[in-house]
Amino acid sequence: MIFDTLIIVDISTNVNMRMECCEPLFGGILEEEEAARTAAMFAALADPVRLRIVSMVAAAPDGTACGCELEDPLGLAQPTVSHHLRILREAGLVVGERRGRWVHYRVVPERLDEIRNALSPPVLDPV
Numbered sequence: 001m002i003f004d005t006l007i008i009v010d011i012s013t014n015v016n017m018r019m020e021c022c023e024p025l026f027g028g029i030l031e032e033e034e035a036a037r038t039a040a041m042f043a044a045l046a047d048p049v050r051l052r053i054v055s056m057v058a059a060a061p062d063g064t065a066c067g068c069e070l071e072d073p074l075g076l077a078q079p080t081v082s083h084h085l086r087i088l089r090e091a092g093l094v095v096g097e098r099r100g101r102w103v104h105y106r107v108v109p110e111r112l113d114e115i116r117n118a119l120s121p122p123v124l125d126p127v
Helices: 012-021 032-045 048-059 067-074 078-090 109-119
Strands: 064-066 094-099 102-107
Touching: 032 048, 032 078, 032 109, 048 064, 048 067, 048 078, 048 094, 048 102, 064 067, 067 078, 067 102, 078 094, 078 102, 102 109
Parallel strands: none
Antiparallel strands: 064 102, 094 102
């Protein structure tokens, strides 16, 4: 036996429903370049040592800390601390200022604000 079947599907109603159904769900989404820059910051902070360094520098009495002051609390040698600080500098999370022989670091608050904003984008009001 051979059966010939013809199925006709009317999709015009579905198309119209999709177009009129909902307001856009996403507002304030990250653009590609901003997402790449923010991802680099997250990657830098993804290491527990670097996350601790940022918290230590941010909590320093005058908002700055010398790289040498971080060695003992972290239990790391100077080259390792310098390596982590370089990654944080390249991500734009800290900046260093040379004071004689030592470099003092401070957190860049604008960069932390960018991370905060990326995690809590504006929410659209319900329609």
